[in-house]
Amino acid sequence: MSIDKLTAKTLANLARIKISEDELDDVVENLNTIILMFNKLDEVDTLRVEPLTNITGNFLSQSDDLIIDGGYQNQITSNAPKVDRGFFVVPRVID
Template identity: 50%
Template sequence: MSLDKATVASIANLARIKVPDDRLEAMVGDLNAILGFVEQLDEVDTSGVEPLASVTGHTLPQREDAVTDGGYQARVTANAPESAHGFFVVPKVVE
């Protein structure tokens, strides 16, 4: 499929894109190149590929929700400037 200046101007009008007349010729070349790349996809053999209705139908592998580390409150808060009962003490931010 090959596009001409009138078709590109019509497409730009439908897309509500203002394209100056001096840019139409460059746009024709760009759109024809894009359509050429898309036409190359017709050459791909997809006979053995099962159709895919949705990419969201797959589930991800789940890991067990278990604590693998922790219980080190004293070691974690050892370098804190100020701590209380295993928690960091921070300045009040809401007045």
């Protein structure tokens, strides 16, 4: 499998990254070199193999539904590009 320019543009849009027309050829070529390497996995029959999602075998722990901290709004917003009265401010999303 490989990708074309249109697919690259769709991926970029999904990832909210802009690829300029000048960069497009290089991006597609580089991605395809790597995707070509992925195709090596087709050699292996994995029909009866379970996917591995947990490498340590530890079960994920659940915590009790309790409030254990909070009340530090100033800290949470301290790195925000734009804040107003403790809220994150973004461009208008509803007309």
